[in-house]
Amino acid sequence: MTSLSKFSFMAILLSLGVLQGCSKTDQQTTEEKPLRPVRTLVVGAVENANWREFPGTVDAAQKAELGFRVTGKLHSLNVNEGQIVKEGEVLAKLDDTDFLIQLKSRQADYQQAHDDFLRGKSLIGKGVISQSDFSKLQAQDIAAQAALESAQRNLEYTELKAPFGGRIAKRYVENYEEVSAMQPIYALQDISSLLVKVDIPESLMITAQEGTDPEVQALFSSIPGESFPLKLKEVSSRADEATRLFNVTFSMPANPKYNILPGMSVTVRGRPPQAKAQDGAIFVPPQVVQEDGDGRYVWTVSHEGDSTGVVNRRAVTTGAIQNNGIQILSGLEEGDEVVTAGMSKMHSGLQVRLTTEGSK
Template identity: 35%
Template sequence: MKNLTTTLSLLILTAVISGCNAESSEAVKPSVRPVKLLEITDINAGSLRSFPAKVAATKQAELAFRLSGHLVEFNLVEGQQVNKGAVLARLDRRDSQNTLLNREADYELAKADFKRKGELLRRELISQAEYDLASAQLKSSKANLASAQDQLSYTELTAPYDGTVAKISIDNYQMVQANQPVLVLQKDSDIDVVIQVPESLASKVTQFNPNAITQPVVRFANDPSSSYAALLKEHATQVTPGTQSYEVVFTLPRPANMTVLPGMSAELTMDITQHNSQTLAAILPASAISKRDQDGQTVVWAFDSKLGKVTQQMVTLGKVTTDGIEIVDGIKVGDQVVVAGVQYLSEGLEVKPLRWQRGV
């Protein structure tokens, strides 16, 4: 009986000692540090925007005669295409021709008189004053002749560029006054598309990145399956009355395979990111970036989800922006980077995600 009691006491003592050792082992086991992670995604995600647009003429001119007269030749119709230099309309030119003949006669007479006066002055038969008067009369008659030639040319209205007759304001055989609108001519080679941009996006649209992978494209309502590249032309610096938006104009060559007229509906799609997405890998907060003590290299801490550990990853920095610091190289889409408490990390340290946050 005494031996049995001794044996039980030894077993109980052994169990107690083993339990204490286990508790001690658990107590000294290091804890796994939680870290805040940022997953690198495509920097262009969500940067595309589409805006309703209206087609407008790139160049439009309201043409008029520079003098009054009787319209005798005007056979255009709206929508007709004309070439640069083509005569669009003509006034009765008889009065201008008669004036020109008179000015030519005056000029020839003054020219002959000036020549005679020069010979007489050389022979000292007239005074210098008479010679100077003849010279002045010659110059005056020459100027009058040039003016008469201009007046005759003003009886014709010519096209300043290749274009389309958009509007006709008068009929043939009417009396027209100087500077009275005759027709509206629109340029043919290019067209504009006009969009209204809310103030929250105005700076991004008007200073869009020319190196962005996705450049502005236009789709027209009568052929939405086709897209056409466009370039920023100009933008307003004052809001459109009655709205909190700004007018922005893009331009593009007129599509050759379809008819596009001013006033038609369209849609413009563009990448509003202001970063050079061809070379930029990501944008990270400053708290995610540190310098290595031994060599001063710029690094971030990348998390390996399979091993549950962090390792240093050397990166190349770009510009400092309002969104964070640009990372040009060293990380890629899908990487997970520690963005807080990097000063407490060491190479190969076991960590666990504190919270997942999807970023740029």
Template identity: 30%
Template sequence: MNTKTAFIPILLLSLLPGCREGKNNTRTSEAQIPVKTSEIEASKTLKEISLSGNIEGFKTVRLGFLVAGKINFISVNEGQMVSEGELLSSLDPTNYAIAKELADIQVNQVQDEFDRLKLMHDNNSLSESDFAKISYGLQQAKAQQKLHTKNLEDTKLYSPITGVLLKKLCETGEITGTGIPLFVVSDIRRIKVSAFIPESELKYIKPGQTARVFIPALGNTFDGKITEVGSAADVASRAFSVKIEIENQGLRIRPGMIAEVKIITGENQEMLLIPAVAVLRDFNNQSFVYLIDVSAGRAFRRDVGLGRAINDKIEVLSGLRETDIVVSGGQQKLVDGSQVISIK
């Protein structure tokens, strides 16, 4: 009995090395995933600044009446072209016409009195003070006549520029006050792109530089020129305003459209390029690639920041170094830490 009992522990000890060896064989036999790899390309190119902006009319005016009253006529609707000097709207002129008529009567009455007293003054039958009083009375009556004449004329509203009616903020029959904006007219024969540039990029641009402006709504790219660069930063964004002027042939570009602007600065910059096919995105829309650890024979995930696309490559702004090696084929099969073998 003692001999059998002593034999069992010895047998168990002899089996342990075999178990360890089996586990090691399992670890070393992990499948290697074949992948294609690419080196990161360092390149020099002209620095390009990309901005997003909105289209504005070259000149935009907000129009309202100089007198109050009831709107009795509107000649145009939103989106229609208007010419300089064209009648846009008018007010009921009845009250102003009556006031003008009363002013005319007052002038005639004072004029007759002035003429009579002037004869007396010329014959030295009227004192200077009395004559001065009637003279001032006539001047006052004529000034009132001019004021009421102008008020009557101001019941009509004309466009001061040629352009398109962007907004009509009233309807016939409404009562409006003095100076309330009722119409917005914009000259769109030339248009401006209004954009903002970060303060770190401000040193690269100046008035007179050319820009390429792509308008997605039209699917076309237009040549423009920088006409204004803001001198003070926006308090909230710390960015500076930029205005880019474009000729609007055919009047196809309309205010409010979105514009994508590219400005070539003339400055050289270094960039890192990788194949566009190497980039993946996760459920959070985060861009990432897989890097090869040559010594370990494994691939590891690395989040990256991307810039512009250049042919079949894409610029990497952050996350990679020039010496890194990225997976450009077969990366869809990988997880972080996968064992790989290069087949490039």
């Protein structure tokens, strides 16, 4: 091999070595170039938006403390606690012996007074008695009749009857006791319809819209997985001076499947009627939405691996900003992944390293 050929061969080898070294250096530079880290969020549709919960108490729609209207000795107690009674049913009776004697006496007095009145009426026409004497006979007849009617009512009052159908919630006395007029004998509750009472803060009263019917439910810890619809009945117009809370009463139909009784604790869950329209809506943190001359947009992510992806710009239409973020009316769907942090100088097609926050 000539000297020139040897020189050319060595030059080629050196050139290949340099090129290979440069290729390796470029490859290492590419491999070592760090990806921009971004934080992302998987978009989810809102379910049951804007619910608020408050502790409450169940009460009877109608209730009464029942007692006799006259004083006497108990003769019989006909019903026990927890028993269902009908309207007009006799619940208890007093010993009526003295009341019967009183009635007979008043009947005799009235008969005598009425006979005297009838005789006087015939005599005054003949001029036998004066008008003054006749007026006295007439007054005595009226008084005797009133006394008789009072005795009849008192005898009727020896029976304690249910003013409405319901359940006996409590019995306060034992049989054969002496009881006074209007002393409580039974507590009666009508549980065919129930009331749910709850106290709510004045901040919600201020934002409540008059004429709207909020969506409200009753929840019981002993009945998991079920809710019971409530209907607004009345709202107090003045807050409690100590707590600054307003008392709100809802009606709830009795449920034959469950023995829900007055005095039970309940959780009242409610939201304004306009909140239901947001069920299924998509919300994102406000900083996710960017804006330029072409309108509002977000950066979405397409995964290329477990921790890397490519970002792309996507136009969106937005709604109102609320507590849970800004509503996306169009442009995003449930399951889309958006960039929430690291958006500076971003462009479509940029490869990024992902840190996922979760779902919204």
